[in-house]
Amino acid sequence: MSAEIIYGKQLAEELRQEMKEEVTELSKQGIHPKLVVVILGEDPASMSYVKGKQRASEKVGMDSELMELSEETPESELLTIINQLNNDETVHGILVQLPLPKQIDEQKVIEAIDPSKDVDGFHPSNAGRLMTGQETFYPCTPYGILVMLKRAHIDIEGKHVVIIGRSNLVGKPVGQLLLNEHATVTHCHSRTKNLREHTKRADILIVAAGKADLVTGEDISEGAVVIDVGVNRVDGKLTGDVDFESAKEKASHITPVPKGVGPMTITMLLHNTIKAAKWIHQ
Numbered sequence: 001m002s003a004e005i006i007y008g009k010q011l012a013e014e015l016r017q018e019m020k021e022e023v024t025e026l027s028k029q030g031i032h033p034k035l036v037v038v039i040l041g042e043d044p045a046s047m048s049y050v051k052g053k054q055r056a057s058e059k060v061g062m063d064s065e066l067m068e069l070s071e072e073t074p075e076s077e078l079l080t081i082i083n084q085l086n087n088d089e090t091v092h093g094i095l096v097q098l099p100l101p102k103q104i105d106e107q108k109v110i111e112a113i114d115p116s117k118d119v120d121g122f123h124p125s126n127a128g129r130l131m132t133g134q135e136t137f138y139p140c141t142p143y144g145i146l147v148m149l150k151r152a153h154i155d156i157e158g159k160h161v162v163i164i165g166r167s168n169l170v171g172k173p174v175g176q177l178l179l180n181e182h183a184t185v186t187h188c189h190s191r192t193k194n195l196r197e198h199t200k201r202a203d204i205l206i207v208a209a210g211k212a213d214l215v216t217g218e219d220i221s222e223g224a225v226v227i228d229v230g231v232n233r234v235d236g237k238l239t240g241d242v243d244f245e246s247a248k249e250k251a252s253h254i255t256p257v258p259k260g261v262g263p264m265t266i267t268m269l270l271h272n273t274i275k276a277a278k279w280i281h282q
């Protein structure tokens with residue numbers, strides 16, 4: 001069996017078209033969703049992510065601003081800027097690109113962002129709301145995965161979801177989101193023993209470990225759904241955490257890298273910013 005390939009890129013384009021129409025409607029009511037992205041330093045990978053976020057928001061007709069700060073920016077200065085953005089009524093979404101330089105306490109910055117403008121969904125208040133099953137901003141990559149599964153008509157309720165990775169950005173929140181959808185969730189990570197015993201038992205396997213080719217066809221069961229969140233550069237080529245060629249022969253559905261989960265992350269950021277703008281004007 002060769003798997004059905006779930007192209008996040010295609011779905012992202014459909015969703016962004018719907019969002020463009022929504023932004024046009026909102027602007028008729030005088031609501032102009034605005035995202036401000038803050039980046040410190042010039043790391044090429046971060047810069048490329050951030051430019052992608054800005055381009056995408058402009059494409060759907062949203063207002064967007066990129067604040068490029070020096071790598072040496074003191075923590076106090078960044079906190080002052082966040083405070084100004086919190087108080088600026090024209091700004092609906094604030095995203096500070098991570099990771100941050102070493103002089104800055106990342107958690108302090110995350111907690112400084114007003115939860116009602118936290119379109120990343122990283123603030124402990126929003127993480128807590130997700131955990132308690134309340135409406136909130138869901139972190140963009142996990143939310144993108146959920147939307148992909150739903151649009152591909154993959155049943156989640158009662159299914160065994162195995163996640164490799166336990167980051168605050170992806171592993172933990174995707175587990176929580178799918179638990180809220182009534183999945184049975186297993187979290188694996190770098191200290192998990194006998195990883196294959198777990199991955200073999202997955203109906204849906206989500207790999208967010210940051211290790212190229214960690215999972216191969218041998219690690220999955222016939223008919224499993226495989227979601228690859230990895231973004232690795234090997235010999236200059238972008239590759240995921242899953243060996244696509246061997247896994248696609250056993251999976252029922254699989255996401256590629258690139259053109260899989262990545263484009264959905266930015267799309268859900270746009271979704272969250274529109275949601276923030278609508279909430280404020282309710």
Ligand code: GUN
Nearest residue numbers: 095096097098099120140
């Ligand atoms: N760095 C890598 N991914 C992300 C993300 O989704 N949000 C932020 N703020 N930083 C990131």
